[in-house]
Amino acid sequence: MRLTPRSERAIAWTLGCYAAAVVAFLMLSGLLVLSVGGSPQAAFSALLTGALGGKAAIGNTLAKATPLLLTGLAAAIAFRARIWSIGQEGQMVFGAITGYGAVLWLGLSGPAGIVVALVAGMMGGAALGLVSGVLDVRFKINVIISTVLLNYCVGYLLSWLLQPGVWGDVGQTVSYQQSAALADSLYLPLLPGLAKVHLGAVLALVLTVVVGVTLGRTRLGFEIRGFGLNPRAMVARGVDAGRLVLVVMAASGALAGLAGIGHVLGETHRLRPDALAGFGYTGIVVALIGRSSAPGTLAAALFFGGLAAGGLTMRVVADIPSSLVTAMQGIALIAFLLAEIASGYRLVLPVREEGTPA
Amino acid sequence: MSDLFSATILTAVVIAALKMATPLLISAMGELVAQRAGIWNMAVEGTMLIAAYAAYVVVVLTQSPGLALAAAVLAALLTGAINGLLCVVLKLDQFVTGLALNLLAAGLTLFWFRAGLQGEGVPTFRSLSPIVEGPFAGLYPMMFVALLAVPLIWWFLERTRPGLELRCLGENPEALDLRGVDVRRGQILSLLFASAMTGLGGGFLMLAFSDRFVPDFTGGRGWLVVVAILAGNWRPGRVLVAVLFFALLEALAIQSRVGSSLLPEQLLLAAPYLLSLALMAVFRSTSLEPAALGIPYRRR
Numbered sequence: 001m002r003l004t005p006r007s008e009r010a011i012a013w014t015l016g017c018y019a020a021a022v023v024a025f026l027m028l029s030g031l032l033v034l035s036v037g038g039s040p041q042a043a044f045s046a047l048l049t050g051a052l053g054g055k056a057a058i059g060n061t062l063a064k065a066t067p068l069l070l071t072g073l074a075a076a077i078a079f080r081a082r083i084w085s086i087g088q089e090g091q092m093v094f095g096a097i098t099g100y101g102a103v104l105w106l107g108l109s110g111p112a113g114i115v116v117a118l119v120a121g122m123m124g125g126a127a128l129g130l131v132s133g134v135l136d137v138r139f140k141i142n143v144i145i146s147t148v149l150l151n152y153c154v155g156y157l158l159s160w161l162l163q164p165g166v167w168g169d170v171g172q173t174v175s176y177q178q179s180a181a182l183a184d185s186l187y188l189p190l191l192p193g194l195a196k197v198h199l200g201a202v203l204a205l206v207l208t209v210v211v212g213v214t215l216g217r218t219r220l221g222f223e224i225r226g227f228g229l230n231p232r233a234m235v236a237r238g239v240d241a242g243r244l245v246l247v248v249m250a251a252s253g254a255l256a257g258l259a260g261i262g263h264v265l266g267e268t269h270r271l272r273p274d275a276l277a278g279f280g281y282t283g284i285v286v287a288l289i290g291r292s293s294a295p296g297t298l299a300a301a302l303f304f305g306g307l308a309a310g311g312l313t314m315r316v317v318a319d320i321p322s323s324l325v326t327a328m329q330g331i332a333l334i335a336f337l338l339a340e341i342a343s344g345y346r347l348v349l350p351v352r353e354e355g356t357p358a
Numbered sequence: 359m360s361d362l363f364s365a366t367i368l369t370a371v372v373i374a375a376l377k378m379a380t381p382l383l384i385s386a387m388g389e390l391v392a393q394r395a396g397i398w399n400m401a402v403e404g405t406m407l408i409a410a411y412a413a414y415v416v417v418v419l420t421q422s423p424g425l426a427l428a429a430a431v432l433a434a435l436l437t438g439a440i441n442g443l444l445c446v447v448l449k450l451d452q453f454v455t456g457l458a459l460n461l462l463a464a465g466l467t468l469f470w471f472r473a474g475l476q477g478e479g480v481p482t483f484r485s486l487s488p489i490v491e492g493p494f495a496g497l498y499p500m501m502f503v504a505l506l507a508v509p510l511i512w513w514f515l516e517r518t519r520p521g522l523e524l525r526c527l528g529e530n531p532e533a534l535d536l537r538g539v540d541v542r543r544g545q546i547l548s549l550l551f552a553s554a555m556t557g558l559g560g561g562f563l564m565l566a567f568s569d570r571f572v573p574d575f576t577g578g579r580g581w582l583v584v585v586a587i588l589a590g591n592w593r594p595g596r597v598l599v600a601v602l603f604f605a606l607l608e609a610l611a612i613q614s615r616v617g618s619s620l621l622p623e624q625l626l627l628a629a630p631y632l633l634s635l636a637l638m639a640v641f642r643s644t645s646l647e648p649a650a651l652g653i654p655y656r657r658r
Contacts, residue, residue: 032466036473084453139639144400144453145588148581149631160624285461288454321472323573327465333458334444341448 006346014343021339028335029328033320042318050313051306056195057313063196063267065305067092069204070259071283072290072297073211074125074252079292080215081248082228087132087147088256089280090154091125093273095257096264097158098124100179100271104167109185117186117261118203125257126250128154133249137242143249151280158273167271179271188266198266200258205298207255212294224248256280278326285333304329371609373496377566379605381406381559383504385583386590386597387511388555393587394515395548396528398652400456401441403580404463405553409434409560411467414571417564423486427561434557435550437463442546449654460580468573486565500562507555512594524548528648531655541655556580582630589634592646600637604630 006013030040051061071088078085099121103113128150135141162168162177169180188198215221226234227244235241259279268275286304290296307329311322385402392399399405412433417426437459444455488498515521524544526534531541560576568575582604590597611626 032469036470038473086457135635135639140645141635141638142588145585145638146635149585149635152578152581152631153628156624156628160622281457281461284457288457321469323465323468323472325465327462327469330458330462330465333461334455337444337450337454337458338448341450 003342003345004348005344009343010346013346017339017343018336020342021335024338025328025332025335028331029324032324032327036320038318038320043314043320043324046314046317046320047307047310049317050310052310055193057309059194059196060309060312061302061306062194062201063198063305064308065301066198066201066204066266067259067263067279068283068286068304068308069208069298069301070200070255070262071279072286072301073204073207073294074255074259075284075287076290076292076294076297077211077215077224077255078248078252079287080228081224081244082231083136083245083248083252084144085129085132085147085249085252086144086281086284087129087150087253088259088283089278090147090151091128091253091256092260092280092283093154093158093276094128094260095121095125095253096260096271096276097154097161098127098257099261100167100182100264103182103186109183113183113186114188114265117265118258121257121261122254123257125260126254129249129251129253129256130246133246136249137245155273158271162271162273169270177273181270182265186265187269188262196267198262200262200266203258203262207258208294208298211255215294220247256283259283282329285329288333289336303332367613371606371613374612375602375606375609376501377498377605378608379601380498380501380504380566381563382579382583382586382601382605383559383598384500384507384562385556385559385580386586386601387504387507387594388552388559389583390511390587390592390594390597391515391524391555392548392552393592393651394528394648395524395545396531396648396650396653396655397445397545397549397552398452398456399438399441399549399552400453400584401437401459401463402456402556402583403576403578404456404460405434405437405556406560406563406576406580406583407460407467407574408437408463409557410564410575411471411571412557413561413564415470417485423565426565427558430561430564431554431557434553434560438550438553441553442549445654446542446545446549449656452652452654464574467571467575471571471573485569486562488566498562498566500566508594508598515594525648528650531650532658535655535657545655556583559583585631585634588647589637591641592648600634603633607633 026044030044033040033043050057052058071092074088074091075085099117102120103109103117106113106116108116132143132146132150135146136143159177160166162179164170167179169178188200191197191199191201215224223234223239223244226237227239227241231241234244260276263276263279264271282304286300287297289303290298290300307325311325314320314324315322385406389399389402409430413426413430416429417423420426441455441459444450444458445452486498486500488496515525523534523539527541527544527548534544535541563576563579564571586597586600586604589600607626607629611623611629614621614623614626
């Protein structure tokens with residue numbers, strides 16, 4: 001039995017590969033639960049209840065999915081152009097900082113304050129994205145490296161800003177940093193009927209459509225996809241590669257920045273490093289599992305949002321640490337990548353011919 | 359800043375910097391080999407984290423730093439083997455597999471740590487101890503291993519035949535393939551070597567720096583290793599300079615937490631990242647990056 005590449009995908013085989021990936025994902029996650037002496041059945045049923053069991057659970061899932069959808073879209077448009085930006089984490093935090101700083105500095109409140117904060121957050125994220133873009137275009141510094149470096153720099157910047165005397169809340173401890181709370185009038189309005197789901201979810205959905213249409217139906221989208229598949233051909237067609245990198249990095253940064261400030265205005269209502277941490281990195285996985293398409297990213301963000309919401313219930317009900325979810329995300333990505341590879345191959349059963357030695 | 363320059367503090371800072379440099383340098387010399395062989399190992403951070411956690415669990419269970427180091431190396435080798443399977447054998451994008459492994463490492467260590475796999479309460483801990491007497495008092499034997507690795511790796515890469523072949527893997531794998539050299543085998547071996555070195559670094563980090571594991575224990579040191587290789591332009595000597603420089607800045611940042619300093623601690627902590635960006639911007643024209651770095655080799 002051996003594997004050979006297949007020229008075109010067969011639907012049944014592809015579905016089989018992905019089904020096998022799901023089974024492997026569940027089995028490995030179950031093994032992890034067993035490894036700490038838990039019951040996989042109890043853990044998974046708690047996870048499912050926390051993600052989908054009732055209105056409150058679904059609200060939690062959507063709330064958790066919102067920032068992931070935005071950072072996922074941010075990663076997706078960069079990846080479509082084969083620009084390996086992993087700066088979503090830093091851009092998201094930087095967007096939260098600039099948005100929060102803008103309303104603080106201008107002393108705004110109410111809807112005007114919300115709009116200014118959102119715009120400032122997007123601009124902050126875009127600016128940081130542009131820094132990596134310029135470093136790549138002008139100085140030939142690898143985007144992976146510059147974005148990783150900037151992620152850590154933004155982390156230190158936030159930690160510095162949250163000191164007492166700068167933005168730090170009074171009475172906080174050294175190990176637990178947060179800023180003062182925002183005025184109530186700056187909270188993003190919640191959607192009626194769904195607890196915890198704020199206006200950011202609607203914005204994220206609208207932007208999913210915008211990104212999808214841009215990638216699929218516009219000249220810019222064509223250039224981005226073409227650049228990802230064959231940059232030389234696009235340059236030969238007269239596309240300005242440098243400009244394209246800058247546009248993509250700015251747009252990607254803006255989406256990530258919106259994720260950050262949206263989460264601050266919609267959920268935490270103050271700057272808290274621990275509440276923001278991870279959305280950027282998880283967004284990368286969301287985009288990779290969503291094959292860097294807008295609908296795929298939406299589906300993956302909902303899946304990961306459900307995992308995150310269910311993880312909290314799992315901790316309470318089944319006494320399994322919610323960090324299982326992070327490990328499950330890694331397993332899901334690897335299983336998915338393997339399924340994607342496998343779906344490009346076919347299984348060939350050995351045919352023994354007469355007269356030839358086996 | 360004045361108290362920073364008194365002799366005792368200066369000595370303390372230099373010793374602290376050498377200590378900081380040790381895990382980075384060991385890991386960087388390994389990763390340099392992998393990168394020169396054409397493998398963009400993005401999983402350094404995750405490998406180091408897994409290794410540190412493995413060292414922690416084993417040292418708590420056995421009270422033996424030696425066994426703990428061995429466990430760290432084994433755990434790192436396992437991570438490297440998975441990465442090799444994904445990115446060399448199956449030819450998945452090295453960037454993607456590295457990120458996946460980093461995520462998996464962060465999730466697994468956090469999960470097992472929170473689940474209390476290492477036992478209840480604050481564990482008793484036997485860490486690696488520095489040399490007590492003589493001219494090298496305060497230094498760790500592992501520091502000499504790290505410093506010795508630099509000329510050894512240079513000699514291997516530049517002066518031996520296997521080293522030449524390895525460099526060729528990163529520059530022109532097709533030429534080697536045509537001559538009948540197994541590209542896949544060479545790349546996997548170099549990735550395993552890199553992972554083992556990172557495991558040793560992660561184990562040392564755990565055993566010499568801390569009395570307990572905390573989530574995200576490595577805190578970006580794995581990425582700093584990757585940055586050191588780029589900032590050092592893929593040459594062992596320059597990578598050494600970059601690592602020593604980063605370590606000195608980190609030692610100063612810690613010193614500034616204890617004493618007084620004109621600069622905020624966060625700025626000193628961010629300095630290696632900012633300065634390496636500046637360095638790379640200035641020296642971009644002389645990049646000696648292997649030509650086939652990060653490109654999975656496919657036979658035409």
